[in-house]
Amino acid sequence: MLDITHEEWLRRAKALDLSGLHHIDGADESGGGAVFAAVSPRDGQVLTQVADGGAQEVDAAVAAARRAFDSGPWPRLAPADRGRTLMRIADLLEERRAELALTVSLEMGKPIADAYDIELRAVITTFRWYGQLADKVHDESPHTAPDALALVTREPAGVVGAVVPWNFPLTLAGWKIAPALAAGCTVVLKPSENSPLSALLLGRIATEAGLPPGVLNVVNGDGPVAGRALGLHPGVDVLAFTGSTAVGRRFLHYSADSNLKRVWLELGGKSPNIVLPDAPDLEKAAATAAWGIFFNQGEMCTAPSRLLVHSTVAEQVTEAIVRRAHELRVGDPLDPATEMGAMVGEHHLERVLGHIGTGLAEGARLRAGGDRTAGETGGSFLQPTVFDQVDPGMRLAREEIFGPVLSVLTFDDLDEAVRLANATEYGLAAGLWTSDLSTAHRVSRALKAGTVWVNCYEEGDLTVPFGGMKQSGNGRDKSVHALEKYTELKTTWIQL
Known part of the structure; x- marks a missing residue:
């Protein structure tokens, strides 16, 4: 910078x-x-x-x-x-x-x-x-x-x-x-x-x-x-x-x-971020989950908006994210110290607040945020928001919110985690935290997503393609594969 x-x-x-x-x-x-x-x-x-x-x-x-x-x-x-x-x-x-x-x-x-x-x-x-x-x-x-x-x-x-x-x-x-x-x-x-x-x-x-x-x-x-x-x-x-x-x-x-x-x-996306008890570093997993949902004000199609965390470590991970939500500096985008800026406009802020209201009405528990902030600026600012006790059938867990709103769901075994992760019309991205190499490969193959990050999130460079499965789209941006969208293959057969 x-x-x-x-x-x-x-x-x-x-x-x-x-x-x-x-x-x-x-x-x-x-x-x-x-x-x-x-x-x-x-x-x-x-x-x-x-x-x-x-x-x-x-x-x-x-x-x-x-x-x-x-x-x-x-x-x-x-x-x-x-x-x-x-x-x-x-x-x-x-x-x-x-x-x-x-x-x-x-x-x-x-x-x-x-x-x-x-x-x-x-x-x-x-x-x-x-x-x-x-x-x-x-x-x-x-x-x-x-x-x-x-x-x-x-x-x-x-x-x-x-x-x-x-x-x-x-x-x-x-x-x-x-x-x-x-x-x-x-x-x-x-x-x-x-x-x-x-x-x-x-x-x-x-x-x-x-x-x-x-x-x-x-x-x-x-x-x-x-x-x-x-x-x-x-x-x-x-x-x-x-x-x-x-x-x-x-x-x-x-x-x-x-x-x-x-x-x-x-x-769009409703990306799952799965945290297993054997994650190599639970504090890092929590910090990355918080960064992922609050970065860019949560206005990302790949945002890990569904945190799927094993019930034995759920409270530990959720509490770490809640602490980060309270610490995050929300304010003027032109201040280099600002960590989360303004939502794109009042219309979008109202839409996200509507999702938060629906989550409360459906019975999810609000652990952090949930309201406007910095109202004196005249800008469109929202507090970093965390819900737990989210049921898979709730709209919080199914609909793309496109804002800094995290839904925490729990599971008890790996098969349940994969079912929950894939129980969406979207298939853009997913995250997985585990120390077991076999688990990393098996779950990555089972997840219906165009990108799976293991023990990280939002990592990569121009050499790898980016795009979705299911209703998250088709084709790929980035990498040499992007050229496939903008070229036609022509066959010329010359009889000698």
Whole structure:
């Protein structure tokens, strides 16, 4: 983290020049003139007015992306040249890291230390990694009969529509954009209406780095209008979405109602975190469980929101998490000492409070938090919240809350733990704490989740894929496997 004080971040925030214009065909555009207010959840104040896009702006962005793909240089560049441009984007992101982190913190409430150290590190690493990968993915020449030559080539899929959420506005955008660009595709990005400003800045930085006009376009707007227009657009070949399962279903309908574009979905989660009595370090397991649910204000699809803990150690582990909840510093996202910032907005805070009220009505026991805090700031802040005595049938244990709300469930044997872990429509991630190697392998195989962390949580790097099973989606972000979403396989058979 940079050695910047709270006061200096406040000063920089006042001086920040925030543009809310669309970025289409390499230039900032106002579109049709409609605007909406970007409101900071840290104090409820308007940051700037943002151009509100609809079908007209989406049409313009898709047309620019189509021209850039069909007749522009980007898909025809040598992969190494595309890679060098991606690495220049990474370099410029690094140069403007503080500005980008500040923008993220202001627009969605993430603590500035997390925005700088985690969010920006992730997006910079993503562009650099795919830049380095661009010329290292090879075609195939299968062994055939001696009188024929078979070639299997990967070709860019075309125009990619990317729709990303507000909780990690740059990281998740990077996970879509970087592999798509590395493959030779062009992109129309629609960020969340709750976090458009950092995505717009990313688009302008990419153009400054030498990305040709039309290769990356950013259109603002809400999901039912701009998102729908992108999903239905016949000029979009691939749609990549991260967000709720309900909205993911809509994109599948949009595909069916338009051109049968491929739709890749990374959706919700209700991730189990299983703690066995033989965990190598119960205090570490508890501390990691607390970090996992309270990090980023609990606004994570992979958040370990269901703690499944063996009954013999349940109270010990729960009490350690409750202590951490009381100790956690909640406050101004621009204060480097803040550990948990603001919820993304009042609308989302009210939704999470509704889940807490339902949990109380269903009979779960509130052990920590459960209410607003820092009300004098005008911001949307929530206390870290812990429930125990949660029954598997309660909504607390079944529905994605997307906030700093932990549900503690107990079990008595390993088979019961696995049943509870898999008793959800989601399958994004899971955690397991055990000292037994055989147990680690057997349970990891039994868990229906795209990622299983053993004796840790939220660990990994760009070399490993990320995505879900069941109603948590399909396809994979990160790793070389992400290129599969943005390429087509072509077979050429040459008779000799």
